[in-house]
Amino acid sequence: MSYLDLYLSSSPKITLGDKGSRIFIMGAPYDLTTSYRPGSRFAPDQIRSAFWNIEIVDRKLGANAEEIGIFDLGNLSITTNVNRALDMIEKASGEVFSQGKVLGTLGGEHLITYPLVKKIKNAALVVFDAHLDLRDELYGLTLSHATFLRRLTEERRDLKVYHFGSHTFVDEEINYARERGIEVVTSYELREKGIKSIGELIKEKNVYVSVDVDVLDPSCAPGVANPEPEGLNYSELFDLIRSLCGKNIMGFDIVEVNPAYDPSGITAVAAAKILSLLIILAADGACRAH
Numbered sequence: 001m002s003y004l005d006l007y008l009s010s011s012p013k014i015t016l017g018d019k020g021s022r023i024f025i026m027g028a029p030y031d032l033t034t035s036y037r038p039g040s041r042f043a044p045d046q047i048r049s050a051f052w053n054i055e056i057v058d059r060k061l062g063a064n065a066e067e068i069g070i071f072d073l074g075n076l077s078i079t080t081n082v083n084r085a086l087d088m089i090e091k092a093s094g095e096v097f098s099q100g101k102v103l104g105t106l107g108g109e110h111l112i113t114y115p116l117v118k119k120i121k122n123a124a125l126v127v128f129d130a131h132l133d134l135r136d137e138l139y140g141l142t143l144s145h146a147t148f149l150r151r152l153t154e155e156r157r158d159l160k161v162y163h164f165g166s167h168t169f170v171d172e173e174i175n176y177a178r179e180r181g182i183e184v185v186t187s188y189e190l191r192e193k194g195i196k197s198i199g200e201l202i203k204e205k206n207v208y209v210s211v212d213v214d215v216l217d218p219s220c221a222p223g224v225a226n227p228e229p230e231g232l233n234y235s236e237l238f239d240l241i242r243s244l245c246g247k248n249i250m251g252f253d254i255v256e257v258n259p260a261y262d263p264s265g266i267t268a269v270a271a272a273k274i275l276s277l278l279i280i281l282a283a284d285g286a287c288r289a290h
Helices: 003-007 040-053 082-098 110-118 148-155 171-180 187-192 234-242 266-282
Strands: 023-028 070-075 102-107 124-128 161-164 183-185 206-212 248-255
Touching: 003 082, 023 040, 023 082, 040 070, 040 102, 040 266, 082 102, 082 110, 082 248, 102 110, 102 266, 110 148, 110 206, 110 248, 124 234, 148 161, 148 171, 187 234, 206 266, 234 266, 248 266
Parallel strands: 023 070, 023 102, 102 248, 124 161, 124 206, 161 183, 206 248
Antiparallel strands: none
């Protein structure tokens, strides 16, 4: 029996293809280390529901995500044990990546990126996030949603990281980022320098993309675990993501949506739009550079 059979539900929600598709989707419903507003464990199905009910044609990229085959594996099993959750994510994602597939994972908190990227080789990590997540520890935890990127870069010295849209961090984090060679472009710098495209800033062809939806301003995405004012607006974020057209997207995740704090559902809609863009970018030849 494979880990996919062992750990995943049999009720996928957004399948537009079959197991022969290049792009797989998986839900990781975990918020076990959330430090402020728990509830992102409920996001995967909320994002799926929004995905089915918005237009996923992108005119700027000249592509329609409805025409791209994707296979939804469903959600990983519920657990209240952090190490168990990380182990399931690492084993299930490793099985998908070993098949040469692109895996898009719906969180859940940002800690899920830690086991996902451990299985990706020869690719840069591109992160969109209000926070740097480079603390050494938070509230006594050395492995959490606020420390995952520090642990990951300590373990993966070969990993090149590009971080976009941050607008809140402590000195400890930015000092570590400089020492480690992490490329940080804050939301303030993006605006001051008029940066709308990041494709040329990223030298590597192969990338893994992680989008923490709190990179958006709370006026655009109120339903997140750790909202921070002065975030990006929709067009700013979507255009930055679109500018990755031409890169080889080896995997991606969308994290930190919290449906409990957004009865309107607009945060899940924003996440579904991000999902459609990443699917288009990950499909061979689907996007057209703008």
